[in-house]
Amino acid sequence: MAKKLLNNIMSGTDRNSHLFLFYRMNMRNRDFELLAPAGNINIFKAVIEAGADAVYVGGSMFGARAYANNFDEEELLYAIDYAHLKGVKVYLTVNTLLKNDEIEKLYDYLLPFYERGLDAVLVQDLGALKLIHDRFPDLSIHTSTQMTVTGIDGVRFLKQFGVQRVVMAREVSLAEMKEIHEKCGMEIEAFVHGALCYSYSGQCLFSSMLGGRSGNRGRCAQPCRLPYCAGNKKDTYILSLKDMCGIKDLQKLKESGVYSLKIEGRMKQAGYASGVVAYYRRYIDSMKEVSDKDYKNIAGLGNRCGFTDKYYFEHNGTDMVTFEKPNFVSDASDELPQFSKIKIQGKLTLKEAEPGALTVSCGGYRFTSYMDPVSHALKAPAERKNVAERISKTGDTPFEFENIDITMDNDIFVPNGALNKLRREAIEGLQNEILMQYKRTASASYSWKSKKTSEIKPSGDPKVIASVRDGKQLYRLLEYDNISEIYIDSSKYGRRDFVKEFNDDVFCVNNAEKKAYLALPVIFRRSTRDYFETISDQLKKIDFEGFIVRNYEEFFWVKTRFAGKKIVTDHNMYTYNDMAKSMFFDNGADADTMPLELNQKEINRRNNKGSQMIIYGYYPLMVSAQCVHKNSYKCDRTPQITYLKDRYNKIFPVWNNCSECYNIIYNSCPTVLFNNMQKIKNAGIDSLRLDFTFEKPEEIDTVMAAFESNSADGIKEYTNGHFKRGVE
Numbered sequence: 084m085a086k087k088l089l090n091n092i093m094s095g096t097d098r099n100s101h102l103f104l105f106y107r108m109n110m111r112n113r114d115f116e117l118l119a120p121a122g123n124i125n126i127f128k129a130v131i132e133a134g135a136d137a138v139y140v141g142g143s144m145f146g147a148r149a150y151a152n153n154f155d156e157e158e159l160l161y162a163i164d165y166a167h168l169k170g171v172k173v174y175l176t177v178n179t180l181l182k183n184d185e186i187e188k189l190y191d192y193l194l195p196f197y198e199r200g201l202d203a204v205l206v207q208d209l210g211a212l213k214l215i216h217d218r219f220p221d222l223s224i225h226t227s228t229q230m231t232v233t234g235i236d237g238v239r240f241l242k243q244f245g246v247q248r249v250v251m252a253r254e255v256s257l258a259e260m261k262e263i264h265e266k267c268g269m270e271i272e273a274f275v276h277g278a279l280c281y282s283y284s285g286q287c288l289f290s291s292m293l294g295g296r297s298g299n300r301g302r303c304a305q306p307c308r309l310p311y312c313a314g315n316k317k318d319t320y321i322l323s324l325k326d327m328c329g330i331k332d333l334q335k336l337k338e339s340g341v342y343s344l345k346i347e348g349r350m351k352q353a354g355y356a357s358g359v360v361a362y363y364r365r366y367i368d369s370m371k372e373v374s375d376k377d378y379k380n381i382a383g384l385g386n387r388c389g390f391t392d393k394y395y396f397e398h399n400g401t402d403m404v405t406f407e408k409p410n411f412v413s414d415a416s417d418e419l420p421q422f423s424k425i426k427i428q429g430k431l432t433l434k435e436a437e438p439g440a441l442t443v444s445c446g447g448y449r450f451t452s453y454m455d456p457v458s459h460a461l462k463a464p465a466e467r468k469n470v471a472e473r474i475s476k477t478g479d480t481p482f483e484f485e486n487i488d489i490t491m492d493n494d495i496f497v498p499n500g501a502l503n504k505l506r507r508e509a510i511e512g513l514q515n516e517i518l519m520q521y522k523r524t525a526s527a528s529y530s531w532k533s534k535k536t537s538e539i540k541p542s543g544d545p546k547v548i549a550s551v552r553d554g555k556q557l558y559r560l561l562e563y564d565n566i567s568e569i570y571i572d573s574s575k576y577g578r579r580d581f582v583k584e585f586n587d588d589v590f591c592v593n594n595a596e597k598k599a600y601l602a603l604p605v606i607f608r609r610s611t612r613d614y615f616e617t618i619s620d621q622l623k624k625i626d627f628e629g630f631i632v633r634n635y636e637e638f639f640w641v642k643t644r645f646a647g648k649k650i651v652t653d654h655n656m657y658t659y660n661d662m663a664k665s666m667f668f669d670n671g672a673d674a675d676t677m678p679l680e681l682n683q684k685e686i687n688r689r690n691n692k693g694s695q696m697i698i699y700g701y702y703p704l705m706v707s708a709q710c711v712h713k714n715s716y717k718c719d720r721t722p723q724i725t726y727l728k729d730r731y732n733k734i735f736p737v738w739n740n741c742s743e744c745y746n747i748i749y750n751s752c753p754t755v756l757f758n759n760m761q762k763i764k765n766a767g768i769d770s771l772r773l774d775f776t777f778e779k780p781e782e783i784d785t786v787m788a789a790f791e792s793n794s795a796d797g798i799k800e801y802t803n804g805h806f807k808r809g810v811e
Contacts, residue, residue, distance in 0.1 A: 111136070112368045114337050118174070118272065119360045120349040123152045125419055127162050129357040132420045134364030137172035138162075139205065141301075141349060144192055145177045145185070156195060163199045167521050168425060168481050168514065172202040176349075177215075178227035180299045180659040180678070181208045183688050189214055197222055200521025205250065206230075207285065207299070210662030216245040221523065223247045225272065229285040229299070230635065233608045234259070236643075237635035238267045244666075248272055248343065252283055253327070254708040257339040257395045259609050264340025271340055275332075276359055277347025278387070279324040279394075279403075281307040283606065283745075286655060286706035288679060292750055292802075293704075297680055297810040299657070307705075308409050311735075312728040314715035316406075321714055321727075322705075323409040328390035330366055330381060331373050335395070351385065354415035358384045385413035398744055399709045424483035427513065431474055433457050433465070433491035439501070441474065441509040445482070450512035454505045460496040467491060473502045480510050545764060548695060548772040550602060550631075551575070557588060559780040561595040563787055568598045568770075570631050570651075574722065574740050578614060582621045589627045600651065602631035603641075604743045605706050611743045612636065619644050629673065632656065642671040649673040654697060661690045668693065674770070679754075682809025683762060691767045698756040698763065699786055700774025702804060704735065705748040711737040712746075724777065736777060749776065754804035760793045 119135035121127035127138055140162065141153040154162060159175070166173045175196060181189065189211060193204070203223035206212045207230055215224055225248040226232060226241055233252045241249060248270040251260060255273075264271050280287065290304040291297035307322040329336065329344070336344065344363065348356055362381050366373055382390060388405035430442040439454040467489060475484050550570035551557045557575075560566055569592050576584045585601065592599035601622075604611055615622075622645070629649025632638045633656065641650055654676040658664040664675055677686065677696040686696075710718065712725040720741045727735040733751040740747070756763065763771070773790065775783060785797045795801055 112370065115333075115341075115367050116172075116343040117360065117363055117367055118343050118345045120277075120346060120351070120356060121162075122349045122351070124154070124158050124162060126351075126353045126356050128165065128422050129353045129419055130360045131166060131169050131171050132422055133357040133360035135171060135360050137174060137202070137343070138166060139174040139176060139345075139349070141176045142192070142196070145179050145181065145189070145211075159196060160199050163196065163201055163521075164514075164518055165481060167200060167518055174203045174205060174225065175201055176205045176227070177211055178205045178207040178229050179301050180657050180680075181211055181663075182681075182685055183660045186210050186214065186660045186662055190218055193219065193222075194525055198523050198525060200518065200523065203248070208657065208659065208663055209666045210660045210664075212241075212244055212246070213662055213666050219525070220245070225250060227284075228252055228274070231283050231285040231606075232635060233283075233606060234612055234636040235263050235266050236607070236612065236637070236639040238263055238269045240635045240639035240670075242267065242269060243670075250274075250345065253279055254283060254394050254398075255608070256397075257332075257335055257341075260341055261339040262609065270342050272343035272345055273329075273336065273341045274327060274347060275329040275336070275344040276327055276363070277351075279327050279391070281322045281324055281709060282705040282707050286605070287704070288702060289704040289748070291680055291810055292702060292804070295805075295808055295810055299680065300810055302811060306729075310408070310730065313711055314725065316715055320405050320407060320409055321711060322709075323387070323405040324403050324709070325389050325391040325405055325409075326386045327392060327394070328378075328381065328386075329392050329395065330363060331378070332392055332395055333366060333370060352413075352415065352417045353419050354417045355385045355413055357420060358415050383413075384415045385411055387411055394708075399713065401714050404709070404714055424477070425481055426485040427482045427510075429474060429484050429487035429509075431470070431487060431489045431491070433470070433489075433495060433497060435459055435492045435495050439497065439505060441505045443482075443509045443513045445513060445517065448513060448516045450509055450516050452505050452508035452512055454501050457492070457495050457497060460494045462496075464494045465491070465497045470497065470502065473499060474506050476503075476506070477510065480514075482510055482513070545695075545768055546770045548770050550700075550772065550774045552776055554588075555780050556775050556778065556783060558591070559783050560775075561591060561597070565791070566597060566773075568600060568628070570600045570602045570772075572602045573604055574742065578742060582618050582625070585622075585627075586625050589625055593626060598628040600629050600631055600649075601627060602653075603633060603637045604740065604745075605633045605655070605703075605747065606708075606743060606745050607634050607636040607640070608743075612640065615640070638667075638671070651695070652676060654679050655703075658694075659685075664690065664694075676772070677768070680805050680810045682805055682807060683759075683766075685809060686763075686766050686768075689766075692769065694768055695770035695772050696756075696763060696768050697754070697772045697774050698760075699753060699790065700772075701736070701749040701753045701776050703747045704750055705746070707746045707748070708744070710739055710744075710746050711748070712739050738776070750802070752800040752802055753798070754806075755789070755795045755798055755801035756803065756806055757790055757793055757795050759803075759806060 116136045118137045119130035121138050121140050163173050197219050203225050205225045205227045207227045224246050228250045231252050232249050233255050238249050250272040253274050287298045289306045294304050296302040296304045310318040313321045387409040391403045393400050393403050427443050427445045432440045435457050439457050442451040477483050546567045547565050548568045549560045549566050552572045589599045630641045631651050633653040650672050651674040652667050652672050657678050658675045674693050722741050725737045735751050736749045738747050789797050
C-alpha cells in the first residue's frame with residue numbers, strides 16, 4: 084500500500100525528472116510544514132520520498148526514544164546531507180533532562196551536526212536550551228512537548244532565550260493555539276498523528292517510580308498501557324488513549340495558526356511512517372475533504388482501538404480512552420519505496436590537446452571538473468557511446484544524469500580512469516556547491532563546569548517547610564514550631580471565596596510567626612490564567628511571602644505581575660543540572676525544588692544553594708487532562724479521591740482538581756527519607772519540605788514525630804524514592 088501511495092502522491096508529476104525537486108521546493112502547500120519521524124536511515128529516506136518537508140531523528144545521546152534505532156554520528160551526518168540535497172530539513176531531538184556530567188558533553192556532541200548544517204534541535208532541559216542559544220546562536224531551537232507548554236505566558240518566557248518554535252502540549256485546543264499564535268507571534272508545532280500519552284508530557288513519573296525507567300530520560304515503560312481496576316470497572320485500560328488522527332482537521336489547524344504538523348512514530352516501521360506521510364502530503368496539498376476510503380486506509384496503516392482528535396476541541400472524554408487492550412493493529416508492510424535520484428544535467432567537452440571538462444548542474448547550481456589535456460589516439464579512438472556510458476555511472480551517489488551533452492573530437496584517446504575521476508570530481512563538486520549554503524563554523528570551543536557542592540558550605544541547619552491541601556492539615560501544622568514556612572495549595576479554595584479564604588489563612592500563618600506561600604496549580608491553561616488575572620489585584624493586597632510555581636506559564640505570569648513576591652520553582656520545573664538552575668535564578672527565582680529523580684550521588688554533584696528537597700510525601704506519578712472519576716463513573720465536578728488498583732494489587736490514589744480540570748495520580752505509598760537526614764544535610768541543601776496531600780491530622784502527627792526522630796518509625800509502608808537508585 085505504502086509503495087503505491089508514494090508512486091501516486093505527485094498526482095501526475097513525473098518522479099523521474101527534475102520536476103520532482105521543483106515540486107518539493109515550489110509547488111507544495113507552504114501554509115504547513117509536514118514533519119515526519121525516522122528511527123533509521125531507511126525510514127528517513129522513505130518519509131522524504133513520501134513527501135515530508137522535515138524529518139526529526141534521535142542521535143546517540145539525549146533523545147526521548149532511547150530504545151529506538153537511533154542514528155550514530157556518521158549516519159546522522161549523511162542524513163543531513165541527503166535531506167538538504169532533497170530540499171528537506173533535519174531536526175535532532177535533544178529532549179531529555181541532562182545531569183551535570185552530561186550537559187558538559189552537549190557542546191561536543193552537537194558540534195559536528197551544527198557544522199554540517201543541522202536545521203534545528205528539540206529541547207526539554209532549560210540548561211540545554213541556554214547552552215545551545217549561547218554557543219550555537221544561529222541554530223534554531225524548538226521546545227519539546229516535554230516542556231508542557233500550554234499557554235501564552237510559557238511561550239513568552241521561552242521566547243526570551245531564542246526559541247523559534249514551541250511544540251504544544253498535546254492537550255492544548257485549537258482555540259488556545261490560535262490565541263498563542265496571535266498574541267505571541269511564535270511558530271507553533273502541533274501533533275497531528277500517532278500515539279497519545281495519558282499524562283501531560285514531562286509530567287509523568289509513573290514508569291520512573293515503578294521501575295526506574297524514566298520518561299524524562301527517554302526510557303518510558305508505558306505503564307499507562309496496562310490494565311487497572313477503577314471503581315466498578317475491573318481490568319480496564321482506563322489510562323490508555325486512542326491514537327490521534329488530525330487529517331480531517333487541516334483547515335482548522337491552518338486557521339489556528341499552526342505551522343508544523345508533527346507525526347509521531349520514531350519507533351514505527353517504514354511502511355507505517357511513509358504511508359501516513361504520503362496521505363498527509365496529499366491532503367495538505369489539495370486541502371480537500373478526506374474521503375471515507377482514505378480515512379479507513381490510514382487507520383489500516385496502524386492504530387490503537389481507533390482514532391481521536393478530541394483534544395483539538397474538548398478538554399477530555401471517555402471516547403478518547405481505549406478501555407480495551409491497546410494493541411497496535413497495522414496491515415502496513417515494511418516494504419520500502421524506491422529512492423528516485425536527483426536529476427542532473429551534464430556537459431562534457433573532449434578536444435585534442437585541451438583539458439577535458441565536465442560541467443554538471445542542478446537547478447541554479449553547477450560545477451566543472453577538469454582532466455589533463457586530451458591526447459591523440461595512436462590505436463583505437465574513444466567511442467562516443469562508451470564515453471557516455473562511463474560518465475553516466477553515478478553509482479551510490481544521490482544523483483542521476485537526466486541527459487549529457489557531449490562535444491568530442493574524433494581520433495582521441497581518453498583513459499577510463501581519467502573519465503571516472505572527472506565524473507567523480509564533478510559530482511562531488513556539485514554536491515559541495517549545493518551543501519555549502521548549509522554548512523557553518525563554530526565560533527569557539529566551549530567548556531562549562533558546574534560549581535560542586537563540596538565548595539559550598541552549608542549555612543547551619545536547613546529550614547523546614549510544609550505544604551498542605553486542606554484546612555485541617557494547615558491548622559495542625561501551625562502548632563509545630565520547627566516549621567518556618569507553609570505552602571498552601573490553591574486547590575484548597577473555591578473560586579467564589581478564594582481571596583477571602585486565602586487572606587484568612589495567611590493571617591493565621593503570620594500570627595503563628597511563619598511565612599505563607601500560595602502554591603499555584605500544576606497546569607495553568609487559559610481558563611485558569613483568566614481566573615487568576617481577575618483576582619491578581621486583590622492578591623497583591625494580601626501579606627503573603629510568595630508563590631510556588633509549577634510551569635513556565637506561572638513563572639512568567641508571577642514575575643511580571645507580582646514584583647516583590649518570592650518565586651519558588653517546584654520539583655517539576657526541572658533543575659537536573661546547574662545550568663538549568665541558573666536559568667531560573669537569573670530570571671527571578673528565589674529558590675528551587677530538587678527534581679524527584681536524582682539519587683544521592685547526583686545530588687552531591689549539584690549546586691544546592693537555594694534548593695529545597697522533598698523528604699516526605701506521596702510523589703505525583705501523572706498529571707492528566709483526563710479524569711479517572713469521570714471515565715469510571717461520571718463528571719460531578721466534586722473534588723475527591725478515586726483509586727486505581729494494578730495487577731500487583733497496589734492502590735494508587737487519584738485526586739481530581741475540578742476547578743482547573745486535571746487529575747493527579749499519586750504513588751501507592753509515601754517517600755520517606757528521614758533515615759538519610761545526615762546525608763541530605765551534608766549536601767548543602769537549604770530547606771527540607773514535607774508534602775502533605777491526603778493525611779489526616781493524626782497522621783501528620785505520626786509523620787512529624789518520625790521526622791523529629793530522624794527515622795521512619797511509625798510509618799507502616801514507604802519508599803526511598805530515587806534517593807538510592809536514581810534513573811539511567
